[in-house]
Amino acid sequence: MLLPLTPPPPPPHKYAWGSPSLIADLEGRAPSGTPEAEVWFGDHPADPAQTPDGRTLDVWLSEHGVRSGAPSHLPYLLKLLAAESPLSIQAHPSIAQAEAGFAREEAAGIARNAPRRTYRDSNHKPELIVAVSDEFRAVVGLRDLAATRRLVTELGDGARPLAARLEYADASLAAVLDWVLSEAAAAEVRAVIDAAAGATLPNFSAELDLVRSMNGQFPGDPGIVVALLMNLVTLRRGEGLFVPAGVLHAYLSGLGVELMAASDNVLRGGLTSKHIDVDELLAVVDARPGRPNVVRPRAVAPGVERYHVPVADLALDRVSVTAGQGVEIVVDSATIALATTGTLSILGGMTNGTVTLRPGSAIFVTPDEGRLTVTGYGEAFLAAPGLRLG
Template sequence: MLVSLVNEPRDYAWGSTTLIADLEGRTPSGRPEAEVWYGDHPADPAVVPDGRSLGEWLADEGAEAGAPAKLPYLLKVLAAGSPLSIQAHPSKRQAEEGFAREEAAGIDRSAAERTYRDDNHKPELIVAVSETFTALAGLRDLEATRRLVAALGEGGHALAAHLEGTDAAASLRDTIAWLLADASESEIGAIIAAAARAEDDEFAAELTLSRHLDTAYPGDPGVVVALLMNLVVLQRGEALFVPAGVLHAYVAGLGVELMAASDNVLRGGLTPKHIDVPELLEILDPTPAPPPVLAPVAQGGVERFSVPGIADFALLHAKVAADAATDVPLDGVAIALATSGEVQLEAGRSGARTTLIPGCAVLVTPDEGSIRASGQGDLFVAIPGR
């Protein structure tokens, strides 16, 4: 069975006024459009043709076609017109414990100070759909960060002093704690001003980004936290995978994002929203590492983005060409989304057909087993992982 899905863009302030509208081939609304959710998450479920939410449809009819009552993943289109908050997500154990703790404390799930809105983890991956997609992901090698901070001159001395330890992870964790909880406004301002003045060939892009972040979030400690992070510029079709505890922030561009079905976010700057510093430090993985770029595995003309041990999701990407159909084997309930061209889908068992244009999505029930894609364009398919 093929079930069409629609949803309205979410108007977070960091959203782009053009990227999603351009993808869908319509006139911009004039409002920031940040994300379109193609899933059953209760915060913003997609809608099926008869007006029911996807969650309601799965509860009413999904079992007959072998679909679960609840999807293990959430598929999104994400459009960053300005930087998102620096953030990290909890592990499954941390989410369960944190959710139970806040439920017992009677904190309303919609409250601004609420941290755990569900009991699930939120590993996530994003694939660039725009020509480039800029992100901050993970903490940079400490020696490289020390070189960057040295380029700040006298204004960076306070930051350098917090990065002197021999244990890289401990030094980075303690520095983040100082920046978010203990550093004064004048100390933060001095570091940001030093970064604005600094010139350095090795870190020219990072310093340019720092000036951009300070324009968007003047004086925010997150501007300095960003100086500790890997700057990544994905080309179209490239991906990042962000596991539990890893700091990240999407800066600019359009992407297809897939994650475990959760809305748990621990923020670490670049935001006016609530920052729970002790809880962020509790779930943070401060280990420095290279950018978490995820390479796909090619299987019969389809690229598969997946991570061992992540059973919630995998993402398939098919570049459908006009001269040949592409067969996409499916393992479980799937959501197919077009991001370019015009792609015709034929379900493997029932033979049901539909046509997807950019921004259009369809649920494929598990009993179909596969889909055949023809036409021409880019097709992304979310499936459960292994």
């Protein structure tokens, strides 16, 4: 079955960091006049998509017996994400950490929608973001320690307290994060921000521009110094960024297709007015320096490229169709297709008739379709459970 999906009203999510135009431009409509941040296509209970008969996708899946898992029937959640300003710096737990944290907060009687609640479900949340705009910017993971030492040392006296904590050969970035996020360090952290905002360093000009921008939006926020310790990444259109459990990250600007495990567990580390549990963040965060995991798709069939990620919850393909040349796709699991350009016609292996997709529209495909034939012209992303490493 090919089941058209629409986001629940009123879409999109209007978070303050959202873009006033990127989603509207993709969908070919006038902007709403407010920031538009996310459109969800999935069955997560926090915001399930709707089917043509008015049922939500989670109800439809339950009634049709299509897979079961926690917290959703589908193991993944597909989104459009549009950022005009930084999201909160955050990390997500592993499955074991999520299960333990969820059980602990349930036993403590903390309401699942309480502002101080951290674990809203028992699942992990690895995620993949693919740039749909020409550029998509993010900070992700902790930078190589030698490069960070050079940056902080060149900031001069104002950053000396931070430099002192980084100078040892066995410097613990977890301990540095703990200090940055502590109330006791507030004055010294503001001095670091001021030093970075006023500095001119040719080798770190983009990082310092980011500090100045963040300080204009979040004056004195310790998350600015956390971001200063992280890798700054610019994705080009079609490139992906995979963020596994424990890796600090914050999306900064751009439009992307985001695919994640079906979870709403977020541990924040700055650039937000929401609850920050520093102890729990540090228990979850991977404080080892490392390079960002930039994922470039590889061709797996004519017109089909795959983003390979090492988790069983999700797999993402990009389908490119040119006029007069169709693309054949094998479907062996519950799949969501989301169009991002052009006009595409989808014919299922078991379905009479076609469904037309235009940018921003999506369909759910049941596994019994077996095969899809995509004609027309444009681009679509197909989300499904992983591991599809072929």
